Amino acid sequence: MAVGWCTAGFAALVWLVEVIAPGTLFLVHADHSLAPAVWWPPTAPLAAYAVTAFPREGGRPAWVRCLPVVALLVPIGLTDDVLPDSAMRHFVSAETDSVDAMVFRSFAVVIGAALLGMYVAARRRVVQALTERAERAERERHLLAEQARTEERTRLAAEMHDVVAHRVTLMVLQAGALRVRAPDEPTRAAAEELRGTGCQALDELRDVIGLLRRDPEAAPAAASEPLPDLSVLVAESAAVGVPVELAEHGDPPSASPAVGRTAYRVVQEALTNARKHAPGAAVRVEVRYGADGVAVTVRNAAPSGEPDAELAASGSGMGLEGLRERVELISGTFTAGPDGDGFRVEASLPAYVPVARPVP
Structure with missing residues (x-):
C-alpha cells in the first residue's frame, strides 16, 4: 500500500x-x-x-x-x-x-x-x-484413530481384568492351598514356586492393565520400587555358556514398576536371541541410568559357529516386535537391527509413566 x-x-x-x-x-x-x-x-x-x-x-x-x-x-x-x-x-x-x-x-x-x-x-x-x-481432516482422522485405540485398550483391559486376572488369582489360591495340604516337601516346594510365579504374573498383569487404562495426559505415577537387578540375567546366561559383560553407568533410580519390568524383559529377550541365533558370540549389556529414565543397549558380536536350526526355529518369531510394542506402551523408544557383523537392541525408557490402577 x-x-x-x-x-x-x-x-x-x-x-x-x-x-x-x-x-x-x-x-x-x-x-x-x-x-x-x-x-x-x-x-x-x-x-x-x-x-x-x-x-x-x-x-x-x-x-x-x-x-x-x-x-x-x-x-x-x-x-x-x-x-x-x-x-x-x-x-x-x-x-x-x-x-x-x-x-x-x-x-x-x-x-x-x-x-x-x-x-x-x-x-x-x-x-x-x-x-x-x-x-x-488429518487431525480429525488422528483423533478418531486415537479414540478407537483408547476404546480398544479399555476393552482389552476389562477382558484381561475380568477373565485372565480372575483365573490367575484362582491358580495362585489353589497353589497356596496345595502348599498347605501337600504331604511331602517336594510337592510343597513346587506349589510354593507355582504360587510365587502366579503372584509375579498378577503383578505384571496389573501393570499392563493399568497401562492400557491410563490417560496419556495424566500426571506420571510416583516411583514405587527400584529397578531390577540385571546381574541375575547375566549370571543365568553365563551359566549356559554365553559370555556376557554387564556395564552400568550412573545410579539406578526408583521408577514405576512397569519400567523396571520392561527393562528386564528387553535384556532377557536380547540375551535369549543371542543364545539362539549367535552361538559363541560375546554379548555386552550396557545400562545408563539417569534421573529421567534408563537406556539399555545389548550388543552381540559375530557368532563363532552355526546356530542350531531347531533352537533358532523355536518361539513365535514375534519377540522383538512384542518388545517394541511393550516399550512404546510406556512412551519409550525401541530400535533393533544389525550392528556390523553382530546385532544390537536398544531401548530408552522413562522413569515414570502414568498408570491407572485396575479396579480389584
Missing part, C-alpha cells in the same frame, strides 16, 4: 508540476525529442500487482486496496495535458501513434497487473483453504 500510494503520488506530482509550469520536468527540444522519456514511473505495474496480490490477513477490504491503482490511473489518463503529440510521435518513431495510444497501453499494463494480482491472491486463498481442510 505504501509503494502504491507513493507511485500514484509521484505520477500526480509530475502531472501537477507540468500543468502549473510546462517544461519544468518534460523538455521538448526543437527536434521534437522528449526528455525525460518516462512519463509514469516503471514501478506502476509492480505497485498495482502488489496491492492486490498480497492482502494482509484480516486487513483492508479489496476496494480500499484498489484505491492506489485508481489514483495512479488518473494522471495517466490526463497525459495529453502535458505531452504534445509531436513529441510522442517522435519518441515512438511512428507518425500514426498518439498520446491516446500510449495512455491506452499504460492503462492496459496497470490494470492487467492489478487483475493478475487479484488472481494470484484468490488462488492463494483457495490453496490455503484446501491445505487447512486437509490438515483438519
Whole structure:
C-alpha cells in the first residue's frame, strides 16, 4: 500500500508540476525529442500487482486496496495535458501513434497487473483453504484413530481384568492351598514356586492393565520400587555358556514398576536371541541410568559357529516386535537391527509413566 500510494503520488506530482509550469520536468527540444522519456514511473505495474496480490490477513477490504491503482490511473489518463503529440510521435518513431495510444497501453499494463494480482491472491486463498481442510481432516482422522485405540485398550483391559486376572488369582489360591495340604516337601516346594510365579504374573498383569487404562495426559505415577537387578540375567546366561559383560553407568533410580519390568524383559529377550541365533558370540549389556529414565543397549558380536536350526526355529518369531510394542506402551523408544557383523537392541525408557490402577 505504501509503494502504491507513493507511485500514484509521484505520477500526480509530475502531472501537477507540468500543468502549473510546462517544461519544468518534460523538455521538448526543437527536434521534437522528449526528455525525460518516462512519463509514469516503471514501478506502476509492480505497485498495482502488489496491492492486490498480497492482502494482509484480516486487513483492508479489496476496494480500499484498489484505491492506489485508481489514483495512479488518473494522471495517466490526463497525459495529453502535458505531452504534445509531436513529441510522442517522435519518441515512438511512428507518425500514426498518439498520446491516446500510449495512455491506452499504460492503462492496459496497470490494470492487467492489478487483475493478475487479484488472481494470484484468490488462488492463494483457495490453496490455503484446501491445505487447512486437509490438515483438519488429518487431525480429525488422528483423533478418531486415537479414540478407537483408547476404546480398544479399555476393552482389552476389562477382558484381561475380568477373565485372565480372575483365573490367575484362582491358580495362585489353589497353589497356596496345595502348599498347605501337600504331604511331602517336594510337592510343597513346587506349589510354593507355582504360587510365587502366579503372584509375579498378577503383578505384571496389573501393570499392563493399568497401562492400557491410563490417560496419556495424566500426571506420571510416583516411583514405587527400584529397578531390577540385571546381574541375575547375566549370571543365568553365563551359566549356559554365553559370555556376557554387564556395564552400568550412573545410579539406578526408583521408577514405576512397569519400567523396571520392561527393562528386564528387553535384556532377557536380547540375551535369549543371542543364545539362539549367535552361538559363541560375546554379548555386552550396557545400562545408563539417569534421573529421567534408563537406556539399555545389548550388543552381540559375530557368532563363532552355526546356530542350531531347531533352537533358532523355536518361539513365535514375534519377540522383538512384542518388545517394541511393550516399550512404546510406556512412551519409550525401541530400535533393533544389525550392528556390523553382530546385532544390537536398544531401548530408552522413562522413569515414570502414568498408570491407572485396575479396579480389584
